[in-house]
Amino acid sequence: MNGVHDMGGMHGLGSVAPEAGEPVFHAPWESRVLALTLAAGAWGRWNIDASRHQRELILGPDYLRMSYYEKWLEGLIELMARTGLVTRAEIASGRPDAGAPRATPPLTADRVPGVLARGGPVTRDVDAPRRFVIGDAVRARNINPVGHTRLPRYARGRLGVVERDHGVHVFPDANAHGLGEKPARLYGVRFSAQELWGEAAGGPGGVHLDLWDAYLEPA
Amino acid sequence: MEDHDHPHHDHAQEPPSDLALRVKALETLLVDKGLVDPAALDAIVETYEHQVGPRNGAKVVARAWADGAYKARLLGDATAAIAELGFGGRQGEHMIAVENTPAVHNLVVCTLCSCYPWPVLGLPPVWYKSSPYRSRAVIDPRGVLAEFGLALGEDVEIQVWDSTAEVRYLVLPERPSGTEGLSEDALAALVTRDSMIGVAKVAA
Numbered sequence: 387m388n389g390v391h392d393m394g395g396m397h398g399l400g401s402v403a404p405e406a407g408e409p410v411f412h413a414p415w416e417s418r419v420l421a422l423t424l425a426a427g428a429w430g431r432w433n434i435d436a437s438r439h440q441r442e443l444i445l446g447p448d449y450l451r452m453s454y455y456e457k458w459l460e461g462l463i464e465l466m467a468r469t470g471l472v473t474r475a476e477i478a479s480g481r482p483d484a485g486a487p488r489a490t491p492p493l494t495a496d497r498v499p500g501v502l503a504r505g506g507p508v509t510r511d512v513d514a515p516r517r518f519v520i521g522d523a524v525r526a527r528n529i530n531p532v533g534h535t536r537l538p539r540y541a542r543g544r545l546g547v548v549e550r551d552h553g554v555h556v557f558p559d560a561n562a563h564g565l566g567e568k569p570a571r572l573y574g575v576r577f578s579a580q581e582l583w584g585e586a587a588g589g590p591g592g593v594h595l596d597l598w599d600a601y602l603e604p605a
Numbered sequence: 606m607e608d609h610d611h612p613h614h615d616h617a618q619e620p621p622s623d624l625a626l627r628v629k630a631l632e633t634l635l636v637d638k639g640l641v642d643p644a645a646l647d648a649i650v651e652t653y654e655h656q657v658g659p660r661n662g663a664k665v666v667a668r669a670w671a672d673g674a675y676k677a678r679l680l681g682d683a684t685a686a687i688a689e690l691g692f693g694g695r696q697g698e699h700m701i702a703v704e705n706t707p708a709v710h711n712l713v714v715c716t717l718c719s720c721y722p723w724p725v726l727g728l729p730p731v732w733y734k735s736s737p738y739r740s741r742a743v744i745d746p747r748g749v750l751a752e753f754g755l756a757l758g759e760d761v762e763i764q765v766w767d768s769t770a771e772v773r774y775l776v777l778p779e780r781p782s783g784t785e786g787l788s789e790d791a792l793a794a795l796v797t798r799d800s801m802i803g804v805a806k807v808a809a
Binding site: 391392393394395396397399400401402403404405408410411412413414415417418419420421422424425426429434438441442450454456459462463471472476477480481482486488489490491493494495497498499501502503504505506507508509536537538540550552555556558572574576579582583587589590591592593594595596597598 | 624625627628629630631632633634635637638639640641642644645646647648649650652653654657658693694695696697698699701714716717718719724727728730731732734735736737738739740741742743744746747749752753759760761762763764765766767768769770771772799804
């Protein structure tokens with residue numbers, strides 16, 4: 387979707403403000419939101435692509451105003467309500483609905499180190515067409531899906547060169563919407579600064595994006 | 606009460622006080638429903654507050670500086686090379702290391718959200734997740750680097766890595782001169798988080 391989250395290349399969003407000696411969390415509630423998101427995710431009701439998309443669905447003005455973990459909190463609540471882990475009445479009241487069964491958490495403290503150490507690899511050992519090889523000229527397609535995509539607007543329609551073949555990865559555009567993993571080949575593609583931003587782009591260099599097969603066409 | 610005499614860089618980082626209450630209420634609800642284990646929440650916070658952070662990445666960089674064979678493995682298969690030092694897992698499942706040289710400077714961003722190599726750098730700082738960095742790193746990397754106090758020569762090529770998939774990038778900064786005699790531990794102590802994102806150089 388062409389949301390404000392897809393902000394690469396925008397002007398007017400301010401200057402970067404690094405904070406010296408920044409703590410990992412600025413308040414305890416931030417750390418709890420991170421932990422709740424990971425622990426609730428262990429139910430397997432949604433995947434990482436769906437959770438990213440949920441945060442993209444926050445209305446643009448709110449998205450720009452909210453702090454990072456505030457967006458995570460809103461995303462988590464929506465994911466849990468949509469998938470039936472909690473009801474909206476429970477969120478409103480803060481108490482389990484009358485008669486709601488008590489569950490057993492899938493992620494216990496003893497399992498946390500193993501779960502974090504394993505992570506969630508997204509490579510899949512399946513055949514997927516290799517339409518491009520390293521060195522091929524490609525053009526990022528001009529697509530404007532209303533759902534989740536990882537092809538930023540600034541690269542659409544632009545010419546690049548394939549520089550890596552990452553193998554076969556879960557395809558977020560499908561996976562985010564419960565349409566299955568649809569694993570597809572993922573390529574590292576380099577775009578020159580001039581191709582992306584015009585002849586006035588300052589200095590030599592480029593931008594590298596990791597793009598799935600469906601995002602690309604031969605050039 | 607807000608102190609208006611001191612400008613805030615980003616009001617979004619000053620949440621309304623009811624956020625803490627909302628999160629507490631949500632945690633209580635989820636624990637009451639048996640959906641999450643409070644001890645697991647504590648373990649997750651402990652992991653990212655105290656165990657997983659940029660010191661991990663600094664060890665990787667120092668090893669690469671000290672050991673040419675390791676550096677070759679890191680640049681060839683970063684996931685495996687980083688695992689040799691015991692680091693890996695969530696948000697670092699598919700790693701690539703990119704090497705800075707006098708001619709080429711690498712910079713990592715996630716324009717679409719906040720993708721970041723957790724096992725080697727920990728959780729990302731606020732500026733990395735902020736709109737200014739995400740919007741400008743790809744179109745004006747020189748301007749962004751200048752805001753970090755890093756001025757690169759006009760002939761230096763800047764390569765920006767936008768983390769659009771589950772591949773995560775670690776910058777291997779240039780080893781500063783004058784560090785020839787240093788031990789690996791002493792080298793690691795020089796390596797900053799920012800140098801491994803690409804917004805700083807390592808100083809001796």
